Amino acid sequence: MRKIPIFDCVKDVLTVAIIEDHNLVRLGLEKLLRAYEIDVALSAANGAEMIEKLKVTKKSDFPQIFIIDIVMPVMDGFETVLWLTKNHPETKIIVLTMQNSPAGVTRMIKLGVKSYLLKDIEPDELLKAIHDVKDNKFYFPSEITEILISAYRNSDQSSLSSVQISDLTEREFQFLKLACSELTYSEIAGKMQVSERTIDGFRNALFGKLGVKSRVGLALVAIKQKLFILND
Numbered sequence: 001m002r003k004i005p006i007f008d009c010v011k012d013v014l015t016v017a018i019i020e021d022h023n024l025v026r027l028g029l030e031k032l033l034r035a036y037e038i039d040v041a042l043s044a045a046n047g048a049e050m051i052e053k054l055k056v057t058k059k060s061d062f063p064q065i066f067i068i069d070i071v072m073p074v075m076d077g078f079e080t081v082l083w084l085t086k087n088h089p090e091t092k093i094i095v096l097t098m099q100n101s102p103a104g105v106t107r108m109i110k111l112g113v114k115s116y117l118l119k120d121i122e123p124d125e126l127l128k129a130i131h132d133v134k135d136n137k138f139y140f141p142s143e144i145t146e147i148l149i150s151a152y153r154n155s156d157q158s159s160l161s162s163v164q165i166s167d168l169t170e171r172e173f174q175f176l177k178l179a180c181s182e183l184t185y186s187e188i189a190g191k192m193q194v195s196e197r198t199i200d201g202f203r204n205a206l207f208g209k210l211g212v213k214s215r216v217g218l219a220l221v222a223i224k225q226k227l228f229i230l231n232d
Helices: 023-035 046-055 078-089 102-111 123-134 142-153 170-179 186-190 194-211 215-224
Strands: 014-019 038-044 065-068 092-097 115-118
Touching: 014 023, 014 123, 023 092, 023 123, 023 215, 038 046, 046 078, 046 170, 065 123, 078 092, 078 102, 092 123, 092 186, 102 115, 102 142, 102 215, 115 123, 123 170, 170 186, 170 194, 170 215, 186 194, 194 215
Parallel strands: 014 038, 014 065, 065 092, 092 115
Antiparallel strands: none
């Protein structure tokens, strides 16, 4: 008897777009997702084709999640993700690829993708990623987390200073954890009940103490220090 994943019980219609240049892979994904009552609202062989199809897509039919390959002709995954984040910043994106270079993974995360998956994963992990991303969570499997940690360790600009996590103030530590969430800096200020200028102060202090230059750098510190697990 087939084991029924918990996702089969979800009643809300979830819509996705698949941007993948290999017909066999794209059709296979469509068949898999529809078997789990996930509607494939848009399918395209590259970013340029996706843009053309989005031009005639009603706002009500706009896919909730985009599943995008990296290596594609005409308009590759990096260009596609960049276009989506600029033109539709609310878009939730999953990268599904064979590419596992640290530079590629880091670049995609900086562009704002919610999940980065390799094509040799099991179907259940793809479904888990889709539902986590739908719920505004990140999903990065352990092998991708290891790549991120390795990239962090090898980056001159993100090496830890002599200051350790334990040396941070309670409020700085609270800010660091919130900075690794989906909250904007303005929302973090509201949650911490301080002004946005104070949040700027926390951010700049942590940049200096931890030797990083961006919010991504803060997240990588949190991963290395095991403050949270990305695929929880």
